[in-house]
Amino acid sequence: MKFHILTFGCQMNVGDSDWIRRSLLAADWKESGEDDADVFIVNTCSVREKPEQKVYSLLGRLARHVARRPAVFVAVGGCVAQQVGETLFQRFPFVRLVFGADGVANAPSAIMRLASESGTRISLLDFTDRYPERAAAFVDDALTAQAFVNIMQGCDNYCAYCIVPFVRGRQKSRSSDEVVAECREFAARGVKEITLLGQNVNSFGLDTAGDGTSFAQLLERIAAIPGIMRLRFTTSHPKDLSDDVISAFGRLSNLSSALHLPLQSGSDHVLKKMGRRYTIATYLEKVRKLREARPDIALTTDIIVGFPTETEDDFRETVEVVQTVGFAGSYSFMYCDRPGTAASRLDSKVEDEVKARRLAELQAVQEKLTQTHLCQAVGTRQRVLVEGASSNKDGSLAAWRGRDEYGRVVNFTCSSSADMTGSICDVDILEAKKHSLWGKAV
Incomplete structure (x- = not known):
């Protein structure tokens, strides 16, 4: 059987797709292009509205492959699958598997079962209380020098704008021994760079599924594995970025000199409305400590423009913070309502044309900062x-x-x-x- 994977969204989705890919290859399936695939696996994102609409557009396009070859079927995973669930079966009859984040572990076996049972449909949308461990899928000719390793699933923060807790569930940390064993196996097979993934890696081990190992301790154990030349992690919530993790940038030479630290807004008023639970003063203090520990660290961030109640003064404060920190890069977006979130019920929505103007201005500021950061590398x-x-x-x-x-x-x-x-x-x-x-x- 031949499969083709299409992935939308975050690095966690990329990591999940790669594990599914290696699992199917280990079962002697073949990876192919779109034209001759027997199964399409679509890993989806619903953090913003645009990626969600791209998924529906893609499924409409895949219908043409099914019309040409009726045995072809589609598996839809990720956040859109969790959000809309089995309605995908009715809207797109050729979709025969839907699976959420906690269903990834069983997705390869479900796909293989569906390939031999033409009339079957499977739904893997239940949340679990513990991190669902996955079977090892180390296929040497499918590995690169870089690997993603999940250390947790879900999120407990419930930021006002964010759909993640609703589509990925509550936070569940993996066993630290399982994480270290996976990293050790990757290193033994020639992987040089490992990126640790989670919705909020800084809170690793703080949930009831944790085994008492903190994120700083996990970093120490993985950094000590022979062969790992670079260690990265994402994503970090500023409120949980501890002094122990910050000091790790000064202690661990193979911890990369780069950190993605989402700001979201430079206004304390907006941060409070967002439910972020930190202030600009505490954010800037963490930046100061990071640069004290690793003076050359490159910081990147996420920013939402036009959050409900954001005033022009709030936006000016965001631009000021961006310039003060001097981010090497940023991902900035116009706010959009996501179903079920607290922010979707807020009044005082910002008009689209105002959001667009603010976003364009912010991105122009960031382009200059990014260019400065890149120019500083010339001659090194x-x-x-x-x-x-x-x-x-x-x-x-x-x-x-x-x-x-x-x-x-x-x-x-x-x-x-x-x-x-x-x-x-x-x-x-x-x-x-x-x-x-x-x-x-x-």
């Missing part, structure tokens, strides 16, 4: 983990693409004709592009 030497060939060329020399320890994309030339994918290479940075760096291998 960076260690780049090579992800593959680059589409950028410089004459007849081979060009490669990777990321440095700050998470920046680096395209570079190399005189060697060998395949450099998966290697770590020293690169002299020669030029800053709009969103990336250009250099030459040493």
Whole structure:
């Protein structure tokens, strides 16, 4: 059987899709393109409205494949599947499996069962009390130098705008021994960089499913595994970023000099309405401590523009904080109501044209900050983990693409004709592009 996976949304979805992919490959299924796939697996996101609408558009397009080959079926997972559930069966008859985040562990076996039972439909939408451990799926020729490792599932914060607790459930930490064992196995198979994933990794171990290991202690154990040259994590909630985790940036040399720390707003008034449970003063104090521990750390963030009740003064405060911190990059979005959230019931909605104007202004400010950050790298030497060939060329020399320890994309030339994918290479940075760096291998 042949399968094709399409993934929307966050890195947790990317990690889930990769595990499903490796599980099917381990069962002797084949990965294929769209035209000859027997099964389509669509991993969805509903954090914002636009990705959700993209899913419905995609399913409409996949209907053409089913019309041409009636045995083809679709499995829909992720947040949209959890949100709308079995209504997908009625709206799209060729959808035969829906599964939420807690159903991922059983998705590969369900897909294989459906391939042999033409009239069956399966729903895996129940939340579990504990993190549902997954069978090992280490397929050497399906691994790269980078790997995602889930350390938890769900979230207990219930920020006013966020649908995640409703579609991913309450927080459930994995056993720290299971996490370390998975990281150790990846390292033994040549993985050099591991990214730890969770809705709020800083609160790892603080729920009833935790085994007493804090996130800082987990970082220490994983960083000590031989072969792990880079360790990253996402996403962090500022209120739970402890001094122990901050000091880890000063202690652990293979902890990457990059951190994504969502701000969401630079206004205390808006943060309170959002239910974020920190102030701008406490956020900036954590930034100060991070830069004290790791002076060169590159900080990125998330920002919502036009949250209900946001005034022009609130927005100005956000721009000021962005400039004060000097974020290396940010993901910024216009607020949109998500079903079931507290913010969807708030009055004083900001008009769309005002949100659009504010977003454009904020993104223009960020573009300048990002360019400054990239320009500061020119003339330096960076260690780049090579992800593959680059589409950028410089004459007849081979060009490669990777990321440095700050998470920046680096395209570079190399005189060697060998395949450099998966290697770590020293690169002299020669030029800053709009969103990336250009250099030459040493």
